[in-house]
Amino acid sequence: MNIAKSLKFLTQTLFLLALTANLGFAQKTYSKLPVSQLQSVYEKYKEPAIAHRRFKHADLQPLIQKHASAFKVEKLGESVDARSISSLDWGNGSIKVMLWSQMHGNESTATMALFDLFNFLEGKNDGNDELRNLLNSELNLKFIPMINPDGAEAFKRRNSLDIDLNRDAISQISPEAVILKKARDDFEPEFGFNLHDQQTYYNVVNTPKQATISLLAPAYNYETEINEVRGRAMKTIAGMNELLQELIPGGVGKYDDAFEPRAFGDNIQKWGTSTILIESGGYPNDPEKQEIRKINFMIILNALHQIATKGYENYSTEQYFAIPDNGMQLVDLMINEMQVKVNGKPYPIDLVIRRRESEANGSYYVSGSIDDLGDMQVYFGFETLDATGMEFTLGKVYPEAFESVESISQEKALELLRGGFLAAKVKNGTARQLHNLPIQVLKSTEKVSGGWMTGSAPNFFLSKDGQLKYAVVNGYLIDLQNPKTQEYKNRVL
Structure with a gap:
């Protein structure tokens, strides 16, 4: 009988000790x-x-x-x-x-x-x-x-x-x-x-x-x-x-x-x-x-x-x-329902543009590229434009050369864009020179690079009823009537 009581007491004691330990663990948060x-x-x-x-x-x-x-x-x-x-x-x-x-x-x-x-x-x-x-x-x-x-x-x-x-x-x-x-x-x-x-x-x-x-x-x-x-x-x-x-x-x-x-x-x-x-x-x-x-x-x-x-x-x-x-669904710019003509027939396409960074003289520039086109509904743009009713339009090179990059102001660049010129030539300067202008600057070439197919440099206009509405320069979207203040990490071509 004493042995049974001792065992019962020992069992209860162990149970209480375990319960106390568990409670202590639960309280340790x-x-x-x-x-x-x-x-x-x-x-x-x-x-x-x-x-x-x-x-x-x-x-x-x-x-x-x-x-x-x-x-x-x-x-x-x-x-x-x-x-x-x-x-x-x-x-x-x-x-x-x-x-x-x-x-x-x-x-x-x-x-x-x-x-x-x-x-x-x-x-x-x-x-x-x-x-x-x-x-x-x-x-x-x-x-x-x-x-x-x-x-x-x-x-x-x-x-x-x-x-x-x-x-x-x-x-x-x-x-x-x-x-x-x-x-x-x-x-x-x-x-x-x-x-x-x-x-x-x-x-x-x-x-x-x-x-x-x-x-x-x-x-x-x-x-x-x-x-x-x-x-x-x-x-x-x-x-x-x-x-x-x-x-x-x-x-x-x-x-x-x-x-x-x-x-x-x-x-x-x-x-x-x-x-x-x-x-x-x-x-x-x-x-x-x-x-x-x-x-x-x-x-x-x-x-x-x-x-x-x-x-x-x-x-x-x-x-x-x-x-x-x-x-991996984000892009810098998504343009929806842009009209392009192939063999004289218009086709509405979406296209997505990314601007990737490259090192240059301790700083960097960006190079835009058309990543994909067609039905782009799975992508999300940092900037998106509904281009319904707008047509892809090529740009021109301004015929007269400027002295240097520094001689082209932001206002002059926008004036050129509104006139249908996507690029301006310079007499002095170096290729790959960095600039902050909303336009292509040319030193080593006299051609606008750009198109709407994948891999193309995104340089073109969007027009409606014959009027230029937007410019896309190196993948940057520019509203020609209401341009916003932004930084352009472009380089001389």
């Missing part, structure tokens, strides 16, 4: 960082030395050295053209996290955000010491900004061997790829952040919403299976998306997870690091991506907080898969 705190921290610690996205390797070196007292700065190696690649380490915790940026030289948004983050981590006595101390005690962070400094120098995607570093994880032909692989193997991070930019034409699929941020937990095999490593990345992304929906509601896409056996993100996931891809797209009126820089800072800091507190365990893979997919 993840406390998210307030948006207001993240915003104020960014404004305080934004790095003022970087104000545009076309910075170069030399611009970063003094900024790296600025942090040498608070971070462990290490030169990891050199690029093809002998530019240094460095890491910055911070934190005394047991959870290792590696963040690398600018694998593609012209994808610089996250690099800016990392230097803002360095400033924050080095700060003190600002009301954020509790957060900073938490990160320091729980995390061991390794940052590698600008993996591809040679590509950054020319503001191009590939390195000086013309290799895409994100397709060199296995062969490691490029010294930059060797450096990144060795850094991962030596550090053995539990989490990794692969930081990129994507084209501004990505949208949240089947909507006109720009995918300002796209996220992905890359697959580690062709079957796109989910193991514990990839699952952690998915849950962290679900928490990041919760914050993003406050910042850019409806502006988040999920990148395609088709396995790419040569890619770093896919392989680093395969090698046991929970890998999170962040792709920075476009945002209205943000050509230098300063607003997206701020968003990067906020979601990276939020994610680090999730990892430090294991807050990602409050989210599910189902929440990750609920993020809508990326589309």
